[in-house]
Amino acid sequence: xxxxxxxxxxxxxxxxxxxxxxxxxxxxxxxxxxxxxxxxxxxxxxxxxxxxxxxxxxxxxxxxxxxxxxxxxxxxxxxxxxxxxxxxxxxxxxxxxxxxxxxxxxxxxxxxxxxxxxxxxxxxxxxxxxxxxxxxxxxxxxxxxxxxxxxxxxxxxxxxxxxxxxxxxxxxxxxxxxxxxxxxxxxxxxxxxxxxxxxxxxxxxxxxxxxxxxxxxxxxxxxxxxxxxxxxxxxxxxxxxxxxxxxxxxxxxxxxxxxxxxxxxxxxxxxxxxxxxxxxxxxxxxxxxxxxxxxxxxxxxxxxxxxxxxxxxxxxxxxxxxxxxxxxxxxxxxxxxxxxxxxxxxxxxxxxxxxxxxxxxxxxxxxxxxxxxxxxxxxxxxxxxxxxxxxxxxxxxxxxxxxxxxxxxxxxxxxxxxxxxxxxxxxxxxxxxxxxxxxxxxxxxxxxxxxxxxxxxxxxxxxxxxxxxxxxxxxxxxxxxxxxxxxxxxxxxxxxxxxxxxxxxxxxxxxxxxxxxxxxxxxxxxxxxxxxxxxxxxxxxxxxxxxxxxxxxxxxxxxxxxxxxxxxxxxxxxxxxxxxxxxxxxxxxxxxxxxxxxxxxxxxxxxxxxxxxxxxxxxxxxxxxxxxxxxxxxxxxxxxxxxxxxxxxxxxxxxxxxxxxxxxxxxxxxxxxxxxxxxxxxxxxxxxxxxxxxxxxxxxxxxxxxxxxxxxxxxxxxxxxxxxxxxxxxxxxxxxxxxxxxxxxxxxxxxxxxxxxxxxxxxxxxxxxxxxxxxxxxxxxxxxxxxxxxxxxxxxxxx
Numbered sequence: 001x002x003x004x005x006x007x008x009x010x011x012x013x014x015x016x017x018x019x020x021x022x023x024x025x026x027x028x029x030x031x032x033x034x035x036x037x038x039x040x041x042x043x044x045x046x047x048x049x050x051x052x053x054x055x056x057x058x059x060x061x062x063x064x065x066x067x068x069x070x071x072x073x074x075x076x077x078x079x080x081x082x083x084x085x086x087x088x089x090x091x092x093x094x095x096x097x098x099x100x101x102x103x104x105x106x107x108x109x110x111x112x113x114x115x116x117x118x119x120x121x122x123x124x125x126x127x128x129x130x131x132x133x134x135x136x137x138x139x140x141x142x143x144x145x146x147x148x149x150x151x152x153x154x155x156x157x158x159x160x161x162x163x164x165x166x167x168x169x170x171x172x173x174x175x176x177x178x179x180x181x182x183x184x185x186x187x188x189x190x191x192x193x194x195x196x197x198x199x200x201x202x203x204x205x206x207x208x209x210x211x212x213x214x215x216x217x218x219x220x221x222x223x224x225x226x227x228x229x230x231x232x233x234x235x236x237x238x239x240x241x242x243x244x245x246x247x248x249x250x251x252x253x254x255x256x257x258x259x260x261x262x263x264x265x266x267x268x269x270x271x272x273x274x275x276x277x278x279x280x281x282x283x284x285x286x287x288x289x290x291x292x293x294x295x296x297x298x299x300x301x302x303x304x305x306x307x308x309x310x311x312x313x314x315x316x317x318x319x320x321x322x323x324x325x326x327x328x329x330x331x332x333x334x335x336x337x338x339x340x341x342x343x344x345x346x347x348x349x350x351x352x353x354x355x356x357x358x359x360x361x362x363x364x365x366x367x368x369x370x371x372x373x374x375x376x377x378x379x380x381x382x383x384x385x386x387x388x389x390x391x392x393x394x395x396x397x398x399x400x401x402x403x404x405x406x407x408x409x410x411x412x413x414x415x416x417x418x419x420x421x422x423x424x425x426x427x428x429x430x431x432x433x434x435x436x437x438x439x440x441x442x443x444x445x446x447x448x449x450x451x452x453x454x455x456x457x458x459x460x461x462x463x464x465x466x467x468x469x470x471x472x473x474x475x476x477x478x479x480x481x482x483x484x485x486x487x488x489x490x491x492x493x494x495x496x497x498x499x500x501x502x503x504x505x506x507x508x509x510x511x512x513x514x515x516x517x518x519x520x521x522x523x524x525x526x527x528x529x530x531x532x533x534x535x536x537x538x539x540x541x542x543x544x545x546x547x548x549x550x551x552x553x554x555x556x557x558x559x560x561x562x563x564x565x566x567x568x569x570x571x572x573x574x575x576x577x578x579x580x581x582x583x584x585x586x587x588x589x590x591x592x593x594x595x596x597x598x599x600x601x602x603x604x605x606x607x608x609x610x611x612x613x614x615x616x617x618x619x620x621x622x623x624x625x626x627x628x629x630x631x632x633x634x635x636x637x638x639x640x641x642x643x644x645x646x647x648x649x650x651x652x653x654x655x656x657x658x659x660x661x662x663x664x665x666x667x668x669x670x671x672x673x674x675x676x677x678x679x680x681x682x683x684x685x686x687x688x689x690x691x692x693x694x695x696x697x698x699x700x701x702x703x704x705x706x707x708x709x710x711x712x713x714x715x716x717x718x719x720x721x722x723x724x725x726x727x728x729x730x731x732x733x734x735x736x737x738x739x740x741x742x743x744x745x746x747x748x749x750x751x752x753x754x755x756x757x758x759x760x761x762x763x764x765x766x767x768x769x770x771x772x773x774x775x776x777x778x779x780x781x782x783x784x785x786x787x788x789x790x791x792x793x794x795x796x797x798x799x
Contacts, residue, residue, distance in 0.1 A: 292361025
């Protein structure tokens with residue numbers, strides 16, 4: 001703001017102050033409209049006249065006039081008027097605002113300055129008030145009138161209640177306050193017992209509207225105080241009639257009154273109304289009441305005029321009529337079966353309590369006898385109870401029992417109950433559908449044989465056994481094919497329904513069905529359990545839901561499963577099943593499974609079950625363990641066999657003799673002249689010259705290889721070479737045996753001069769070779785030595 005003000009020239013600031021100050025705009029512009037209040041949606045015309053000499057700062061230059069409707073610019077036409085004035089005319093073809101300000105502006109130095117304004121309102125003429133009514137209060141004798149206002153006119157409106165006497169001019173009786181639609185005319189403006197004219201007048205800037213004129217005597221619309229009931233009693237000789245006495249309100253004794261009586265019993269859904277009672281009489285009689293029934297009575301009165309208002313109902317008064325012995329017959333239903341030994345019959349008898357118009361009071365109990373009551377003689381009673389059922393034993397062959405009800409006034413006539421035999425075929429069909437949330441409508445197909453009546457029986461299905469003795473009804477119309485069950489029906493509960501046809505001489509076999517009056521989703525879903533699992537399958541099981549939480553007929557179960565890779569699948573299971581096998585799973589994979597139980601009204605999800613499939617199936621695991629067991633057993637057998645069989649051991653692990661510990665290593669000189677290793681030329685080999693072969697026989701009776709070991713000899717420090725003569729004068733090295741022997745082979749003790757036993761002989765009869773302990777270095781050498789072979793050949797030559 002400081003910057004903008006700093007940028008405004010001083011001359012312009014002074015001019016604005018001159019225009020905006022009161023003296024600068026006084027008489028500068030004149031705004032006129034055709035009418036400041038118009039009908040909503042009609043046209044509006046306006047003119048703005050600018051007088052230059054009265055507008056300081058606008059004496060020189062051209063004046064441009066513009067219009068603004070509230071803050072919205074609107075276009076008008078401008079021309080010069082008389083006396084050097086500038087005139088702008090504006091026409092709004094359709095004014096759709098209920099209230100607006102129309103501004104006349106002039107443009108000066110590029111800015112619009114508001115120099116004139118007028119306010120325009122729009123609306124409708126007032127609507128006609130409706131339903132005018134008045135009531136005279138006898139307390140202060142003020143006449144209170146009320147009415148219904150018409151549509152909103154969107155304009156300031158004045159409302160007044162007018163009244164005029166037969167010879168007087170109209171005056172304003174009262175004016176409502178705070179926008180209400182009622183007011184009270186004081187007593188001085190009223191003419192009692194004379195006809196007056198009363199109406200409502202509504203006025204705004206667009207017109208006046210009046211309600212219908214009400215011509216009444218104020219006393220005709222007086223609202224009386226309620227009367228008072230004094231006494232109620234039964235007429236002794238007509239016990240279904242009662243007589244009532246009352247007193248009218250104080251101050252109304254001289255008036256002609258018209259009264260109404262209403263009454264009802266606690267079981268009645270609505271009041272019973274008695275009209276046409278003359279109020280001044282103070283007494284009235286009424287008949288048709290039920291015996292032994294408690295009633296609630298009220299009375300009200302008014303003047304005998306069509307315009308008069310009823311008083312409030314009097315304070316209530318209760319009265320119980322006289323009792324009478326129960327009347328009518330009782331509806332009964334039975335079941336009978338032999339009691340076994342003793343020739344008795346077990347009978348279960350049930351009946352309905354008498355209706356209100358038959359009970360004639362409060363029933364005190366019921367009596368069951370095996371024979372009818374005769375004059376002056378009461379038959380023996382088998383059951384006397386306050387309940388509506390009785391179990392008793394009767395002699396075999398009993399076909400009739402007699403049932404009666406009694407109250408304080410007497411006992412009813414006995415109802416004969418015939419114990420018919422049950423036989424025949426059941427009905428062809430029975431089905432039920434909801435009537436509403438507390439009733440069931442049952443339908444059946446009529447049998448071909450004529451039926452006297454039907455017995456409809458129903459029981460609520462629960463997990464715990466139970467029995468409702470009153471859950472049955474007798475349908476006396478044998479031609480009926482439908483009935484409505486209303487007693488004891490609750491939503492979301494299952495009921496088993498049975499229908500028995502009653503024939504003339506027998507009871508037909510029942511037909512059964514089940515139904516719900518209303519269904520919803522189950523309260524919860526069953527809990528899943530894992531019965532077995534493999535690498536590709538999982539068997540799940542669950543307990544069936546209790547019938548109390550099913551809330552309807554289970555239509556199906558749905559199993560959902562998904563792995564960590566979000567692969568989801570589902571399967572629908574028949575509601576009669578309680579297990580399911582999921583197939584096609586991946587080995588060693590985690591799955592989450594849950595079940596949803598569904599009825600016709602919706603489904604409920606259960607908790608999630610986490611399971612992990614195995615790597616191998618049970619058969620594969622069994623086969624693997626069997627294979628490993630067989631392999632281990634075979635290994636054990638082989639080890640035992642190798643341990644026991646020396647021949648097998650020799651074949652697999654042969655004993656290789658250590659040449660270093662042989663007698664040959666003892667007589668070979670420790671030091672031999674080192675001769676160069678000559679590689680024989682490629683020529684034909686000649687026969688080897690053997691100078692001497694000495695064969696020594698072993699001692700008789702001594703097996704080879706069983707000679708006791710001698711003291712160990714020192715191992716030679718140097719390897720002993722063995723050479724053979726391949727040709728004259730050409731010694732060739734054949735082998736060199738180290739003193740340490742073969743790795744991993746036990747060193748044998750060094751024997752003295754002895755026979756050399758060939759333990760690996762082939763068994764061809766060759767004798768042992770004898771080798772002297774000391775031999776010259778030039779002694780013929782070993783020609784061929786087979787380490788682990790079948791024989792050892794010694795090939796020698798002389799120097």
